[in-house]
Amino acid sequence: MPIAEFRAKxxxxxxxxxxxxxxxxxxxxxxxxxxxxxxxxxVLPIYDxxxxxxxxxxxxxxxxxxxxxxxxxxxxxxxxVGVALVTSGPGVTNAVTGIATAYFDSIPMVVISGNVPTSMxxxxxxxxxxxxxxxxxxxxxxxxVRDVNDLALTLRKAFHIARTGRPGPVLVDIPKDVALAExxxxxxxxxxxxxxxxxxxxxxxxxxQAVQALRNAQRPYVYVGGGALMADAGAEVAxxxxxxxxxxxxxxxxxxxxxxxxxxxxxxxxMHGTYEANRAMQECDxxxxxxxxxxxxxxxxxxxxxxxxxxxxHIDIDPASIGKRVKPTVPIVGDARRVLQKLNAALREQPAVxxxxxxxxxxxxxxxxxxxxxxxxxxxxxxxxxxVIEKLSEIAGDNAYICSDVGxxxxxxxxxxxxxxxxxxxxxxxxxxxxxxxxxxxxxKRAFPDSDVCVxxxxxxxxxxxxxxxxxxxHNLPVKIFTLNNGYLGMVRQLQHVDYGQRYSESYxxxxxxxxxxxxxxxxxxxxxxxxxxxxPAIREALRLKDRTVFVDFQVDGGEKVWPMVRSxxxxxxxxxxxxxx
Numbered sequence: 001m002p003i004a005e006f007r008a009k010x011x012x013x014x015x016x017x018x019x020x021x022x023x024x025x026x027x028x029x030x031x032x033x034x035x036x037x038x039x040x041x042x043v044l045p046i047y048d049x050x051x052x053x054x055x056x057x058x059x060x061x062x063x064x065x066x067x068x069x070x071x072x073x074x075x076x077x078x079x080x081v082g083v084a085l086v087t088s089g090p091g092v093t094n095a096v097t098g099i100a101t102a103y104f105d106s107i108p109m110v111v112i113s114g115n116v117p118t119s120m121x122x123x124x125x126x127x128x129x130x131x132x133x134x135x136x137x138x139x140x141x142x143x144x145v146r147d148v149n150d151l152a153l154t155l156r157k158a159f160h161i162a163r164t165g166r167p168g169p170v171l172v173d174i175p176k177d178v179a180l181a182e183x184x185x186x187x188x189x190x191x192x193x194x195x196x197x198x199x200x201x202x203x204x205x206x207x208x209q210a211v212q213a214l215r216n217a218q219r220p221y222v223y224v225g226g227g228a229l230m231a232d233a234g235a236e237v238a239x240x241x242x243x244x245x246x247x248x249x250x251x252x253x254x255x256x257x258x259x260x261x262x263x264x265x266x267x268x269x270x271m272h273g274t275y276e277a278n279r280a281m282q283e284c285d286x287x288x289x290x291x292x293x294x295x296x297x298x299x300x301x302x303x304x305x306x307x308x309x310x311x312x313x314h315i316d317i318d319p320a321s322i323g324k325r326v327k328p329t330v331p332i333v334g335d336a337r338r339v340l341q342k343l344n345a346a347l348r349e350q351p352a353v354x355x356x357x358x359x360x361x362x363x364x365x366x367x368x369x370x371x372x373x374x375x376x377x378x379x380x381x382x383x384x385x386x387x388v389i390e391k392l393s394e395i396a397g398d399n400a401y402i403c404s405d406v407g408x409x410x411x412x413x414x415x416x417x418x419x420x421x422x423x424x425x426x427x428x429x430x431x432x433x434x435x436x437x438x439x440x441x442x443x444x445k446r447a448f449p450d451s452d453v454c455v456x457x458x459x460x461x462x463x464x465x466x467x468x469x470x471x472x473x474x475h476n477l478p479v480k481i482f483t484l485n486n487g488y489l490g491m492v493r494q495l496q497h498v499d500y501g502q503r504y505s506e507s508y509x510x511x512x513x514x515x516x517x518x519x520x521x522x523x524x525x526x527x528x529x530x531x532x533x534x535x536x537p538a539i540r541e542a543l544r545l546k547d548r549t550v551f552v553d554f555q556v557d558g559g560e561k562v563w564p565m566v567r568s569x570x571x572x573x574x575x576x577x578x579x580x581x582x
Contacts, residue, residue: 013186014184014185014186015184015185015186016182016183016184016185017182017183017185018045018049018148018179018180018181018182018183019045019145019148019151019174019178019179019180019181019182019183020045020046020048020049020179020180021049021185022148022151022152022155022183022185023046023049023112023151023155023174023179024046024049024050024052024053024056025152025185025187026151026152026155026156026187027056027083027155028053028055028056029187030081030155030156030159031080032056032081032083033055033056033057034056034057034058034059034083034446035056035057035058035059035071035083035084035085035112036058036059036061036066036067036068036070036071036074036082036083036084036085036442036443037058037059037060037061037064037067037084037085037086038060038061038062038063038064038067038085038086038087038091039060039087040086040087040088040089040091040114040127041087041088041114041126041127041176042087042088042089042091042114042115042116042127042175042176043085043086043087043088043091043112043113043114043174043176043179044114044176045176045179045180046085046112046114046174046179047085056083058085059442059446059471059475060471060474060475061439061442061468061471062467062468062470062471063094063465063467063468064084064086064087064090064091064092064094064095064098065094065095065097065098065435065439065465066098066435066438066439066442066465066467066468066471067084067085067086067095067098067439068084068086068095068097068098068099068101068102068109068111069098069101069433069435069436069439069440069443069465070082070084070439070440070442070443070446071083071084071098071109071111071443072098072101072102072107072109072436072439072440072443073403073426073436073439073440073441073442073443073444074443074444074446074447075102075107075108075109075443076105076107076423076426076440076444077401077423077424077426077443077444077447077448078423078447079108079230079232079423080108080163081108081109081110081159081162081163082102082107082108082109082110082443083109083110083111083112084098084109084110084111084112085111085112085113086111086112086113086114087113087114087127088113088114088115088116088127088128088129088131089126089127089128089129090127091113091114091127092113092129092131092134092135092173093129093134095111095113096134096135096138097431097433098111098433099111099135099138099139099169099171100138100431100433101428101430101431101433101436102168102169103138103139103140103168103169103430103431104138104428104429104430104431105226105253105428105429105430105431106166106167106168106226106227106230107167107168107169108162108163108167108168108169109162109168109169109170110155110158110159110162110169110170110171110172111169111170111171111172112171112172112174113131113171113172113173113174114173114174114175114176114179115128115131115144115173115174115175115176116128116175116176117175117176117177118146118175118177118178119177121175131144131171131173132144132171132173135171138169139168139169139170139171140161140162140166140167140168140169140170141158141161141168141170141171142170142171142172142173143157143158143170143171143172143173144173144175145172145173145174145175145178146175146178147178147183148178148181148182148183149183149184151174151178151183151185152185152186152187153186153188154172155172156187156188156191157191157193158170158172160191160193161193161196164198165196165198165317165318166198166227166316166317166318166321167230198317198335199317199319199333199334200317200334200335200338201334201335201338201339201342202315202332202333202334202338202339202342202343203332203333203334204342206330206331206332207332207339207342207343207346208346209329209330210288210313210330210332210343211343211346211347211350213286213311213313213329213330214244214286214288214313214347215244215347215350215353216286217244217246217284217285217286217311218285218357218358218360218361219280219283219284219285219286219361219364220244220245220246220284220285220286220287220288220361221246221247221248221249221280221281221284221286221287221288222237222240222241222244222246222247222248222249222288222290223249223251223269223281223287223288223289223290223292224237224248224249224250224251224254224257224258224289224290224291224292225250225251225253225254225289225290225291225292225293226251226253226254226291226292226429227290227291227292227316227317227318227336228254228257228290228291228292228336228337229253229254229256229257229291229422229423230291230336231291231317231335231336231337231338232337232422233257233290233291233336233337233340234257234258234422236336236337236340236341236344237257237258237290237340238258238262239340239344240288240290240340240343240344240347241264242264243344243347243348243353244347244353245353245355245357245358246264246288246358247264247265247266247276247280247362247365248262248264248265248266249265249266249267249268249269249273249277249280249281250265250268251268251269251270251292251298251429252268252270252297252414252427252429253429253430254291254292254422255268255414255419255425256419256420256421256422256423256424256425257422259419259420259421260418260419260420261418261420266280266365266369267374267415268414268415269281269298269299269572270297270298270299270300270566270572271297271298271300271565271566271568272411272414272415272562272563272564272565272566273298273564273566274373274374274415274564275368275371275373275564275575275577276365276368276369276371276373278564278566278572278575279364279368279572279575280364280365280368281299281305281572282305282308282571282572282573283308283364284310285309285310285311286310286311286312286313287310287311287312287313288312288313288315289312289313289314289315289316289328290315290336290340291315291316291317291336292316293316293321293324293325294314294324294325294326295325295430296325296568299325299326299572300566300569300570300571300572300574301569301570301571302325302326303571304570304571304572304573304574305326305571305572306326306327307571311329311330312326312327312328312329312330313328313329313330313332314326314328314330314331314332315332315334315336315339315340316332316333316336317333317334317335317336318333319333371577373563373564373577374386374415374416376560376563378532380532380533381531381532382532382556382557383529383530383531383532383535383554383555383556383557384532384556384557384560385408385409385412385484385486385554385556385557385560386412386415386416386560387532387535388482388484388535388539388554388556389412389413389415389416389417389456390416390417391535391536391539392417392454392456392482392539393416393417393418395536395539395540395543396452396454396539396543397418397420398419398420398421398424399451399452400424400451400452400453400454400543401424401426401441401444401448401451401452401453401454402417402419402424402425402426402454402456403426403427403436403437403438403440403441403444403453403454403455403456403479404425404426404427404437404455404456404457405427405434405435405436405437405438405455405456405457405458405461405462405464406427406428406432406433406434406436406461406491407434407458407460407461407489407490407491408458408484408486408490408491408494408560408561408562409456409457409458409461409484409490410427410456411491411562412484412562413425413427413456414427415562426440426441426444427440434460434461434464435461435462435463435464435465436465437455437456437457437461437462437465437481438455438457438462438465438466438468438469438472438479438481439465439468439471440455441453441454441455441477441479441481442468442471442472442475442477442479445477445478445479446475446477452480452543453479453480454479454480454481454482455479455480455481455482456482456484457481457482457483457484458483458484458485458486458489458490459483459484459485459486459487459488459509459512459515460488460489460490460509462481462483462515466518469518469519469522469524469549469551470522472522472524472549473522473523473524473549476547477549478545478546478547478548478549478550479549480542480543480549480550480552481519481549481550481551481552482539482542482552482554483515483551483552483553483554484554484556485512485515485553485554485555485556486556486557486558486560487508487509487512487558488507488508488509488558489506489507489508489509491562492507493507493508494561494562494565495568497561498565498567498576499567499568514528515528515551515553516528516551516553518551519549519550519551522549524548524549524550524551525542525545525548525549525550525551526550526551526553527541527542527550527551527552527553528552528553528555529552529553529554529555530555535554538552538554539552561579563576563577563578563579564576564577
C-alpha cells in the first residue's frame with residue numbers, strides 16, 4: 001500500500017525535524033523506555049539524538065548479538081516490543097543470530113540498523129552490507145528507508161507488524177544521510193495495512209467441528225505451544241481441559257502457562273519430554289494443538305506420528321503453520337485466546353462429560369506416570385545437575401525469572417523446575433542459540449528490577465556472551481548466574497554417546513577459566529560449589545545479595561545425561577528412559 005495512503009490517516013500535525021530525531025520521537029510515541037545497542041559510524045546521528053533526550057534510555061552492551069538478545073529477553077518477559085540499535089556492516093551481521101533467535105520463537109522486536117549513505121549503497125563502501133537481503137529469511141518484515149519523509153510511518157508500521165498477528169522481529173535499515181536529513185514527521189495514530197490483516201477470530205463452522213470431535217473423543221489430549229503463551233491463553237487452556245476432561249502437555253516454549261502442580265499436566269513432550277506426555281501424544285484419539293507447530297523436537301518422526309489414527313484440531317494465528325508438517329482434521333486460523341473463548345463457550349452449552357467416559361484414559365495416564373521417568377540417582381556427595389535445579393526451584397519458586405542457555409542444563413531446567421506462571425521461563429527454543437542466557441537476564445532485569453532473575457547455564461554456553469558481565473557492572477543489573485559445570489559440551493557429548501559410538505570428538509572443554517575469579521574481575525561475586533551439601537547454602541546466598549551480580553559455579557557430575565530421550569529421526573514410541581549401556 002503506498003505511503004501516501006497512510007498519511008491521510010495521520011491525526012497529529014506534521015513537524016519538521018532531522019531523521020535521527022524522528023527515530024527518537026517514534027520510539028517515545030511507541031512507549032519504548034529503553035533500547036539496547038552498540039554504536040558505529042553509520043548510526044552515530046541516531047546516537048547523537050539519543051544523547052539529547054532522557055528517554056528512551058540506551059543500554060550499551062559489549063556485542064551486538066547480546067544487544068538483540070537483551071531486547072528479546074525483555075520482550076519475552078513483558079509481551080512488549082523489544083528494541084535494539086546497531087550500526088552497519090558487522091553491526092548488522094553480528095545481530096543476525098539474535099534476530100533469527102527471535103524469529104524462530106515469534107518474539108516481537110524492532111531492530112534499527114544504520115547503513116551507508118544512499119548514494120553509496122551497492123558500491124562496497126566501508127562497513128556496507130545488504131541488511132535487507134541478509135535478514136530477509138529471519139525477519140517477519142524489513143524496510144530500507146530511502147526518504148526521510150517516510151521514516152515516521154515506516155517505524156509506525158514496524159511496531160505494528162512486530163506485535164500483531166504472529167509476532168516477530170522487524171528490521172528498519174536507515175542510511176546515514178536519511179538520519180541526517182530534515183523532513184516531515186507525521187505520526188499516524190492508527191495503522192491499517194490493506195495487505196496485512198491477521199485473522200483473529202476462528203471460523204464458526206470449524207469451531208463446531210472441533211466441538212463435535214472433542215465431545216466424541218475417548219482419549220482427548222491438549223497440546224499447547226508458545227503461540228498460546230504469546231496470546232495469554234492460560235485460563236482458556238485450563239477451562240478447555242476441564243470441559244473435555246483431558247490431560248495437558250506444554251512445549252518448551254509454553255512452560256508455565258499451565259502450572260506444574262496442575263493435576264492434568266503431564267509435563268513437556270518431545271525429545272526430552274516425559275514418558276507420560278509422549279505416550280499420551282502417541283495414543284490419544286483426538287489431539288487439539290493450540291499455538292504449536294508439530295516440530296521435529298516435539299513429535300519426532302512425522303511418519304511414525306501420523307501412522308496412529310487420530311483426529312487433529314490445530315489452532316494457530318499463522319495459516320502457514322497449519323498443515324506444514326502434520327495435516328489436521330480441523331484447521332482453525334485465529335488468535336489462540338479468542339478461538340478458545342468461542343470453543344469453550346460452545347462446549348459449555350453441551351452436557352458435562354461423565355467421569356466414566358474418561359476412566360480408561362486416566363488409568364493409562366496413571367500407569368505412565370508410575371514410570372517416574374525423571375527420577376535420578378544421588379549419593380549425597382557428587383552434585384547432580386538435576387538436584388541444583390530442584391533446589392533452585394524450591395528456594396526461588398515462582399517469584400524468580402529463569403533465563404536459560406541451550407544444552408543439557410536447559411533440558412534439566414525444563415524438566416525439574418516447577419514453573420507456575422507464564423513468561424517466567426525465558427529460553428531459546430526454535431533456533432537453540434547458545435549464549436542467550438546472560439543477555440536475556442539483562443533484558444528481564446531491566447523490565448523487572450525488583451524480581452530475582454536467574455541464569456541457568458553451562459560451561460560452554462556462558463562463554464558465548466560472557467563479556468556481558470561488563471554490561472551488568474555498568475548498568476547495575478544484579479542477575480544470578482548458576483553454571484552447571486561438567487567440563488563438556490554436554491548435549492553434544494550425549495548425542496555422541498547415543499548416536500556416534502561414544503566417539504567424543506571436540507566435546508571436552510580443555511581450558512576452562514576459573515569463573516569465580518573472572519566474575520570478581522568484573523566486580524561481581526563469585527562462588528564455587530563442589531559438594532552437594534553446599535548447593536542450598538550457595539543458592540540462598542546468591543539470592544540474598546539483592547544488589548550484586550553473583551556467579552555460582554557448580555561442579556556437577558560430568559557423566560550425567562538427560563533422560564528420557566527420543567533419538568532424532570525416531571518416533572515418540574521409541575522413547576529411551578535410560579542409558580543405552582544400562
